[in-house]
Amino acid sequence: MKVLIAEDNQVWRDLLVKNLQRFGFDCVVADNGREAWEILCRDDAPRLVLLDWQMPEMDGLEVCQRIKRDENRGFTYVILLTSRDAKEDMVAGLDAGADDYLTKPVDAAVLGSRLRAAKRIVEAVPPKEWTKPQVPGYQVERLIGKGAFATVWEATREGDPPRVALKVLRVDLATEDVFGRFAREIEVMKRLDHPHIAHIYDSRIDQRLGYYAMDLIHGDTLDRYIKKHKPPGLDVIAIIADVCDGLHHAHGQGVIHRDLKPSNIMVDRDRRAKLVDFGLSKTMFWPPASEDSAETLDGAVIGSPLFMAPEQARGENERLDERSDIYSVGVVLYMMLLRRHPQKLVSKERWETIKQIAEGHVQPPTSLNPKFSRTLEAIIMKALHEDPDQRYQSAGAMAQALRDFLARRQRSGGTSDTTENA
Structure with missing residues (x-):
């Protein structure tokens, strides 16, 4: 999220920028009130603002009052930052419309917590x-x-x-x-x-x-579809085979998804799957744009932790290829059939989860359900192998393995679940 920092003292301004960037914010700076107001009049004005009270040309209090008086402006969260610590000063600042008030020097941890709270409020209130x-x-x-x-x-x-x-x-x-x-x-x-x-x-x-x-897909995300319709296991497998087909095409174009999860798989009324949200995708053949920081940060963990491959959890982004997506497909299939994660996760903390997934220790489906099909288990465990060289080497190969399993079930007149050996 963008934050406007209006502060005439360069030392304070540089310190605020450094801290806010560390907290994950994009900073827009102004060294006087007039410049701050001009920035706030732009179409792409930040909606989170840190205003120093005493600035040349226009003080922070006046800028705050202008923001709050503008009926055509969407909600903008204003934090007044000042060395004035008297009770009457704080009252004057809040009466001027400020949403929060901090006195210098500001503890970095306190500043971070206030900004995160402000961010949650801004995100909850859409522009007018x-x-x-x-x-x-x-x-x-x-x-x-x-x-x-x-x-x-x-x-x-x-x-x-x-x-x-x-x-x-x-x-x-x-x-x-x-x-x-x-x-x-x-x-x-x-x-x-x-x-x-x-x-x-x-x-x-x-x-x-x-x-x-x-x-426009008339349907639900995969997780909602399964929760709502409770389809038999074989239908879920057929849907995942379709997902593999879509991935095989994307991989053939040099694209890996990197964020495959049930909410990025739509299922329409005819039980056809469609992949969406390629926002974290990576091109294997086209050179990444130099400004794409997600591609240039060594060791950055990119994607949704529960569904990422071990190499992805380790931040080994140069090693990610189509086989990382295949691992994610294996996790999705496992969780949709067994309602459990392949790993016995012991923490809800993001980084603890990532650390555990990076270790790659997967529970075989039969350890949770002894009646689970050994043939299907072999397919899933191959997709979930810690070593990418031991996984399916293409999404098309996994799709074929799943369809072969379905065909054998049809020929044998098997039931519509996946709990019998085959």
């Missing part, structure tokens, strides 16, 4: 104009999904009756990394054309608006 986004060429109808940095809307393209899903970036919250990820997602999805990958029709990204229009 975001009741329903205005996207040229589209009639936006209803909200169907939302995340920290984007919302998804059902919409109709003007002159084109079929409805689409419109993923719209919240540019008011987006950092440079988020912009880069969204742009990469658009680029990747335009290159992919497969029945089991959501198709993208149109897109735009700039400092005022970011969106793309894709297939």
